[in-house]
Amino acid sequence: MAKKQLVSPLIEYMSSEEMITDITSPISDSVKQVQLTFATSGIYGLQIWKPYYFNPDATLNGSSIKGIQALTRTEVDPLPDGSQTLTSADVYAKLLLWLVDSGGDVVATLPLSELIASTSNTIGTAFPKVQRFSLEDIIWQKCYVTIHDTVGITAGESLLFNIYYDKEEK
Amino acid sequence: MNNLIIKRSQIVEFQFTGTPSTLKRYGALPNPQLQRNNVILYGIECFTAAQLTATPTGNTVIADADKDQVVVTLVDTNKDQFIYNFPITSLIRSDVGGFVTLFKPRLINLNDCYVQLTDATGVAQDEVVAFNFYYQLVGE
Numbered sequence: 001m002a003k004k005q006l007v008s009p010l011i012e013y014m015s016s017e018e019m020i021t022d023i024t025s026p027i028s029d030s031v032k033q034v035q036l037t038f039a040t041s042g043i044y045g046l047q048i049w050k051p052y053y054f055n056p057d058a059t060l061n062g063s064s065i066k067g068i069q070a071l072t073r074t075e076v077d078p079l080p081d082g083s084q085t086l087t088s089a090d091v092y093a094k095l096l097l098w099l100v101d102s103g104g105d106v107v108a109t110l111p112l113s114e115l116i117a118s119t120s121n122t123i124g125t126a127f128p129k130v131q132r133f134s135l136e137d138i139i140w141q142k143c144y145v146t147i148h149d150t151v152g153i154t155a156g157e158s159l160l161f162n163i164y165y166d167k168e169e170k
Numbered sequence: 171m172n173n174l175i176i177k178r179s180q181i182v183e184f185q186f187t188g189t190p191s192t193l194k195r196y197g198a199l200p201n202p203q204l205q206r207n208n209v210i211l212y213g214i215e216c217f218t219a220a221q222l223t224a225t226p227t228g229n230t231v232i233a234d235a236d237k238d239q240v241v242v243t244l245v246d247t248n249k250d251q252f253i254y255n256f257p258i259t260s261l262i263r264s265d266v267g268g269f270v271t272l273f274k275p276r277l278i279n280l281n282d283c284y285v286q287l288t289d290a291t292g293v294a295q296d297e298v299v300a301f302n303f304y305y306q307l308v309g310e
Contacts, residue, residue, distance in 0.1 A: 010274055011172065013275075014172075014212065014272070014275065015172070017275075017306070018175050018177065019174070019175055019177065019212045019213070019272070019275065019304075019306070020172040020173065020174060020175060020212075020272060021172060021173065021175050022171065022172055023171050023172070023173050024171075049228075093219065093220060093221055093222055093223050094223050094224070096222075096226060106180075107178050107179075108176055108178060108179040108180075109179060109180060109181050109226065109302075110176075110179060110302065111217060111221050111222040113220075113221045113222065114215075114221060114263065114302075129268075131174075131176065132173070132174065132175040132176065133175060133176045133177075134175045134176070134177050135176075135177070146226070148223065148224040148226075148228070149223060149224065
């Protein structure tokens with residue numbers, strides 16, 4: 001006779017409401033890399049509290065965002081375009097990610113230090129270190145990053161994110 | 171093993187206004203989105219300067235070295251102090267194996283939540299303790 005797994009009603013409820021997930025469960029059916037590169041001037045010029053908006057992304061708009069991971073030089077160095085991510089993991093505590101939906105509401109705000117693939121989740125090295133989300137209505141070009149202290153950030157350095165998503169069902 | 175899925179999150183600040191003191195309750199700074207009593211809180215995480223050096227309102231976050239001097243009390247809409255004098259060290263993800271503290275979802279009453287200092291040494295006036303509240307709205 002097959003073993004039946006016992007699950008508490010609370011765990012069952014929170015799982016069905018997508019508040020929690022088993023850390024070994026699949027994250028998404030697709031993943032995409034998104035990059036922001038700081039510049040000396042212009043819309044990506046370094047300045048505190050300025051919103052650095054992401055480029056419009058037809059794939060991510062309308063998709064269900066299931067996970068976000070910030071990559072550092074530990075994971076990839078250099079980046080495919082030849083640039084590099086921020087120098088030190090400590091610098092990520094000076095940046096915030098703002099996720100905004102189609103109604104213009106800020107749905108989530110997170111320090112980038114919490115999204116770093118190499119440090120944010122230390123749960124067992126065998127598991128993917130990805131912060132899970134359940135976001136349905138995110139408009140990518142409305143989402144942005146802010147910096148509240150530019151010390152340690154140099155023009156030409158980049159932020160690189162892995163965005164885990166489920167494609168919109170047509 | 172289960173861990174958090176973020177549906178919505180907001181940074182909530184508790185500021186040490188005036189000379190930091192051990193006998194005082196420090197409430198949350200105004201946060202209109204979370205003060206409508208329609209917020210179902212299911213997870214919480216605390217930030218010191220190691221995770222976030224300044225908040226979106228420009229306040230300095232307390233030093234990581236001071237994290238063992240702060241406790242938090244959370245109150246729901248039934249005035250139940252369902253988390254009472256909880257050390258924030260246990261809410262810092264990097265200190266608890268990467269897990270976010272989860273609890274039975276309940277309607278939070280942010281106006282009644284507060285933090286207290288068990289020792290004010292090293293804590294500067296107007297510094298804040300920052301939390302990320304993970305929640306969904308009633309009816310979502």
